Amino acid sequence: MRARRAERARRVWRARRVWRAVAGAAALVLGIGAAPAAAAGLRPTWTVAVVDQASRRVLVLGAERPAALRAPELRPVVWSWSADTDPGLGDLEPSRTWNLPDEAKSRVRHGRRYLLTTASGGLAAVVDTVTGAAVWAVDTGPGTNPHSAELLPDGNAAVAASGGGWVRLYAASLGPRSTAYAEYRLPGAHGVQWDARTRLLWALGDDTLTALRVGGTAAAPTLTAERSVPLPEPGGHDLAPVLAAPGRFWVSTAAHLWRFDPAADRFTRVRLADERAERDIKSVGDEPGSGRLLTAAPDHAGPCAWCTSALTLHRPDGVRYLPGAQLYKARWWTSWGSGA
Numbered sequence: 001m002r003a004r005r006a007e008r009a010r011r012v013w014r015a016r017r018v019w020r021a022v023a024g025a026a027a028l029v030l031g032i033g034a035a036p037a038a039a040a041g042l043r044p045t046w047t048v049a050v051v052d053q054a055s056r057r058v059l060v061l062g063a064e065r066p067a068a069l070r071a072p073e074l075r076p077v078v079w080s081w082s083a084d085t086d087p088g089l090g091d092l093e094p095s096r097t098w099n100l101p102d103e104a105k106s107r108v109r110h111g112r113r114y115l116l117t118t119a120s121g122g123l124a125a126v127v128d129t130v131t132g133a134a135v136w137a138v139d140t141g142p143g144t145n146p147h148s149a150e151l152l153p154d155g156n157a158a159v160a161a162s163g164g165g166w167v168r169l170y171a172a173s174l175g176p177r178s179t180a181y182a183e184y185r186l187p188g189a190h191g192v193q194w195d196a197r198t199r200l201l202w203a204l205g206d207d208t209l210t211a212l213r214v215g216g217t218a219a220a221p222t223l224t225a226e227r228s229v230p231l232p233e234p235g236g237h238d239l240a241p242v243l244a245a246p247g248r249f250w251v252s253t254a255a256h257l258w259r260f261d262p263a264a265d266r267f268t269r270v271r272l273a274d275e276r277a278e279r280d281i282k283s284v285g286d287e288p289g290s291g292r293l294l295t296a297a298p299d300h301a302g303p304c305a306w307c308t309s310a311l312t313l314h315r316p317d318g319v320r321y322l323p324g325a326q327l328y329k330a331r332w333w334t335s336w337g338s339g340a
Contacts (some may be wrong), residue, residue, distance in 0.1 A: 047078060047333040048294065049104040049115075053307055054326040057082040058104045058117055060333050081115060081127055088133055088176075089125075097123035097139045102328045107151040108335055116157070118146040124159045126151060126172060136172040138179055140164065148239070150192045150201070154218040158201055160189040167192055167203040173218045184212055184223040191239030197247050198262070200226060204239040207231055209251060209260060232258060232267045240285045243334070252281035257295075273317050282306070283329035291315070296330040 049060045060079040083089050083098035099121030106129075107114050114135070115127040124146050125137035136157060140146050145163030152158065155173035160166075165187045171180040188206030195202060201212040201223070208228045216222035235254025242248040242259060250270075251258045256278045257270040272278050272293075283296045293314035298306050307326040310319050 048311065048330055049106060049333045050296075050311070050322070050325070050330045051101050051104045051117075051328045052322075052325045053100050053102075053304070053328055054324060055082075056084055056098060056101060058101065058115060079129065081117070081129075081132060083119070083123055083125065083134075083137075086127075086132070086134055089123075089137055091177075092123060092137055092139050094123065097121045100328075103146075103148050104329060104331055105149065106331070106333050106335070109151060109153070109155070113335075114151060116149040116151055118149050118159065120145045120147075120163075122146065124149050124157065124170075126157055134176070136170075136176050136178065138170060138177065140168075147190045148192050150194050152194055152201070152214065153196070156218055156221060158192045158194070158203075160186070160192040160203060162188050162190050165189060167201075167212065167223070169201070169214065169221045169223055171219055171221060180220070182216070182221045182223045184210075184225065186210060188236065190237050191251075193239045193241060193249065195241075195247065195262075202239060202249065202262075204236040204251060206236055207234050209236065209239070209249075211262070227265075229260075229265050229267075232256075232269075238281060238283050238329075240283070240331075243286050243288050244291045250284045250286075252284055255279055257281055257284060272314050277312055277314070283331055285332050287332050288334055294330055294332060296327055302326055 047060055047062050049058060052059055058081045059077050061076045062078040083094035098119045101119040103118040105116040107116055113129045115129055118124045122140045122142060122144055124140055125134045127134050140161055143163050144161040146159050146161040148160045150158040157170045157172040159168050165185060167184045167186050167189050168181040171178050186203055186205040191204035193202045201214055203210045203212055208230055210228040211226045213224045213226045214221055231253060233253050233255055238252040240250045242250055249260045251260050258267045259270050260267050281295050281297045286293055295312045296308055299308040299310050302309055304326055307328055309323060309325045310321050311330050312319055
């Protein structure tokens with residue numbers, strides 16, 4: 001009996017070591033016991049998707065729960081994807097187009113979850129998380145630097161490219177390699193977000209936040225600017241929904257974090273406990289249910305000026321480290337959907 005208890009204790013100790021080594025204490029003790037989600041259709045989540053440029057993978061990290069310590073084979077990485085290992089993407093030359101992946105969004109359409117991802121090398125893709133295969137992918141071209149993507153209710157995919165200076169709505173619903181698109185010119189395009197309530201596609205550029213009206217058909221879409229709002233300061237980077245207040249958006253700029261209310265066309269500055277944490281935020285989002293903020297910003301401690309090995313949490317504050325990682329963005333792996 002004593003031997004069995006001793007062995008069990010050793011297994012738990014080893015499991016803790018493995019857990020902490022893999023995620024560097026970043027197993028994300030997040031949201032456990034959170035209140036029910038305020039927004040209809042949302043369930044609290046305890047997982048986070050990160051874009052790791054070191055391993056060229058999108059990693060979905062699970063929460064640290066007691067069950068995770070019961071067996072040493074359990075790991076915090078619950079799902080991962082890379083264009084390098086998707087056999088269906090060989091024609092798009094992932095060694096080139098999947099260079100410096102920079103986006104990972106979870107979207108649910110018709111009850112099925114998809115990963116939306118882009119890479120500075122030119123690749124944009126919609127990936128079925130059940131099969132792990134890209135259902136649509138395109139090479140946007142050298143120097144375009146796609147930075148974000150969005151999935152629309154009709155199955156089409158919007159892509160924002162900072163180097164290209166455009167937002168494109170690809171007719172992805174036509175097939176896995178459809179390259180037909182409508183385009184709206186937007187200098188420094190970094191973010192794109194669908195608002196199902198107003199059926200507007202919001203796009204973030206260097207100096208403006210623009211609401212685009214989608215027209216035409218799924219096979220031949222059009223994009224028309226409905227209105228454009230100047231940013232309170234230059235350097236627009238991330239655009240994400242405020243899940244606790246549907247219809248509003250998080251907007252990050254080079255120096256600060258903002259909350260935008262489209263009904264009033266008003267930006268309100270979001271002040272964090274450490275003002276330095278407001279600078280150069282690459283991604284931001286609130287956890288469904290708890291409202292806790294998750295941000296990713298360069299820590300200037302690694303091999304690249306734009307990446308980090310830490311995930312920063314706010315309200316309450318905390319940091320989770322992933323030693324050796326070169327993270328660009330981190331997002332809650334939510335059940336937020338694009339609609340039916």
